[in-house]
Amino acid sequence: MTDRHDRRVEFRGVRHHFTVGGAAVPALDRIDLTIEPGEFVTLAGPSGCGKTTLLRLLAGFMTASEGTVAVGGDAVRGPGEERGVVFQQPTLYPWLSVRRNVELGPKLRGVSAHDRAETASRYLEMVGLADFEKHRPYELSGGMQQRCQIARVLANEPDIVLMDEPFGALDALTRERLQSELLEIWRATGRTILFITHSVDEAVFLGSRVLVMSPRPGRIVLDRPAVFSDGGVRVPADEIRALPEYVALCDEVRGAIHAPTAVA
Amino acid sequence: MTQTVAAPAPEVAPSTPAAGPQDHRRERRRHRLKLLALHASTLLLLLSAWWFVTAMEWVSPLYLPPPGDVWDAFVRANTDHPVAAGSDRIVRGEQGYYLWEHLIASLQRIAIGVGAAIVVGIPLGLVMGTTWLGVVLEPYLNFLRSLPPLAYIGLLIVWFGIGDTSKVWLLFLAAFPPIAMATISGVHGVRQDQVNAVRSLGASRRQVLTAVVLPASTPDILTGIRVATGFAWTTVVAAEIANGIPGIGGLAYLAGNQLQTALVIACIVVIGIAAILLDLGLKSLEKVLVPWRGKA
Numbered sequence A: 001m002t003d004r005h006d007r008r009v010e011f012r013g014v015r016h017h018f019t020v021g022g023a024a025v026p027a028l029d030r031i032d033l034t035i036e037p038g039e040f041v042t043l044a045g046p047s048g049c050g051k052t053t054l055l056r057l058l059a060g061f062m063t064a065s066e067g068t069v070a071v072g073g074d075a076v077r078g079p080g081e082e083r084g085v086v087f088q089q090p091t092l093y094p095w096l097s098v099r100r101n102v103e104l105g106p107k108l109r110g111v112s113a114h115d116r117a118e119t120a121s122r123y124l125e126m127v128g129l130a131d132f133e134k135h136r137p138y139e140l141s142g143g144m145q146q147r148c149q150i151a152r153v154l155a156n157e158p159d160i161v162l163m164d165e166p167f168g169a170l171d172a173l174t175r176e177r178l179q180s181e182l183l184e185i186w187r188a189t190g191r192t193i194l195f196i197t198h199s200v201d202e203a204v205f206l207g208s209r210v211l212v213m214s215p216r217p218g219r220i221v222l223d224r225p226a227v228f229s230d231g232g233v234r235v236p237a238d239e240i241r242a243l244p245e246y247v248a249l250c251d252e253v254r255g256a257i258h259a260p261t262a263v264a
Numbered sequence B: 001m002t003q004t005v006a007a008p009a010p011e012v013a014p015s016t017p018a019a020g021p022q023d024h025r026r027e028r029r030r031h032r033l034k035l036l037a038l039h040a041s042t043l044l045l046l047l048s049a050w051w052f053v054t055a056m057e058w059v060s061p062l063y064l065p066p067p068g069d070v071w072d073a074f075v076r077a078n079t080d081h082p083v084a085a086g087s088d089r090i091v092r093g094e095q096g097y098y099l100w101e102h103l104i105a106s107l108q109r110i111a112i113g114v115g116a117a118i119v120v121g122i123p124l125g126l127v128m129g130t131t132w133l134g135v136v137l138e139p140y141l142n143f144l145r146s147l148p149p150l151a152y153i154g155l156l157i158v159w160f161g162i163g164d165t166s167k168v169w170l171l172f173l174a175a176f177p178p179i180a181m182a183t184i185s186g187v188h189g190v191r192q193d194q195v196n197a198v199r200s201l202g203a204s205r206r207q208v209l210t211a212v213v214l215p216a217s218t219p220d221i222l223t224g225i226r227v228a229t230g231f232a233w234t235t236v237v238a239a240e241i242a243n244g245i246p247g248i249g250g251l252a253y254l255a256g257n258q259l260q261t262a263l264v265i266a267c268i269v270v271i272g273i274a275a276i277l278l279d280l281g282l283k284s285l286e287k288v289l290v291p292w293r294g295k296a
């Protein structure tokens, strides 16, 4: 197994098109992208520009029409436990309780019942579902299902976490709480995170690096570091949002999203 | 006996508006009582019509005996009774077995045939639904499924003899295509992202099958088992035409040959009720095993 710190993500000359009714529909144009281990990369872009496609290529759910996607130097051949995926639509198993959904990853890897129960409890607590652990997923609201899905992925402790608009369906309060929890986890564990969002503020606030994609076929048209506190010093969220650099980057990202011909 | 029942829906005392969920339950119970009353009055009407037609002697009892005769035949078939009126020889039920023993014999054949079909059909369906074997074997499965079982009972008798073995084989062959087909369609219906999700959690190929594909297919599989059981019922009755004692189908056939029309009708009623109860049982099993059906 490769060491965590070797898990660099590389897209090299990646193009992808879907075949719809015999015709090729381009979704990704030319993606050259390197994500260093431990980066928190947020990806924004207009809807339909190919964000999900990029994530699914990295997840290993499909193969690029052209180019290579590699993790830790090895070409991606399929899904793997080191790349956890939070889907845009909650993908839970209705035959399992909320707790058993969260325990599933550790269970498949043969973690002892005691240890996985402990892990599950921790993450259920984190996403605020401790009181609902015995429920079935379909007995939860959409936002709760999404939180359960996040807990399930984090409980499996993947090196790379791929999240496709995970907070899109949540209310503002829950979203803010989970945002700071996610930042907490990222700081504590040094995981690599690729986080897709359609919210400019979320992209700039969460990411240590912000990417913007052009409308379909998607290309990366903006790539900026987005760190607003020097290492270790925790700046409160509203103070960060008041920083002139923060506001300026938000404007730049917004501009890039709305101007299809923007240059990186 | 011709008067209809004016189903007296029990009036519920007006409840306090605060009792929300209780109101709801009461509402449901009232609805159920209404339905029950409706069914009861329909049945009573039918029985009355039957009784009336026979009492007026519009048809010969050989064709349609009165309800009372059918009841008598039913009771006779379940008790020890003289072989003929006034005779000292006491016989057991009909053909040496009580009616319920005939029924149990048929149910046993179904249980073994359908049980074997489940044991073989589900794994086969899983393999066919997930590998190239599906493409290879599907035509044969379709072929088998489209054959009326009676077409090959003769062959099975030649192979396995006139006893129970050929009957159980027949039931197995009748029951297993619907179960295998249902499993295949269940497998094909699994959402791709449900498979992707578990693979991203690190599941091996085998774990994908046991942790996701199989449970996700259970609703379809259970439907398949219900269809197969219904099919097996109709088949068992036919299978018992040859050497089918004990067996409710065999008894019905024999009674018909001996012009014991009342006994035939008693058998038919028992067969029908048993089939409905069996299906109700499977349906409630479905509620227990796949509570998420239609919700996720």
Ligand SMILES: Nc1ncnc2c1ncn2[C@@H]1O[C@H](COP(=O)(O)OP(=O)(O)O)[C@@H](O)[C@H]1O
Binding pocket: A018, A019, A020, A025, A026, A027, A045, A046, A047, A048, A049, A050, A051, A052, A053, A054, A216
């Ligand atoms: N399975 C598919 N088949 C055909 N076209 C697809 C498929 N998935 C995505 N597309 C198309 O590819 C483009 C990019 O889609 P997607 O990556 O989902 O965009 P985003 O996530 O940025 O909204 C869209 O135009 C979409 O219609």
Ligand SMILES: [Mg+2]
Binding pocket: A051, A052, A088, A164
């Ligand atoms: Mg998307």
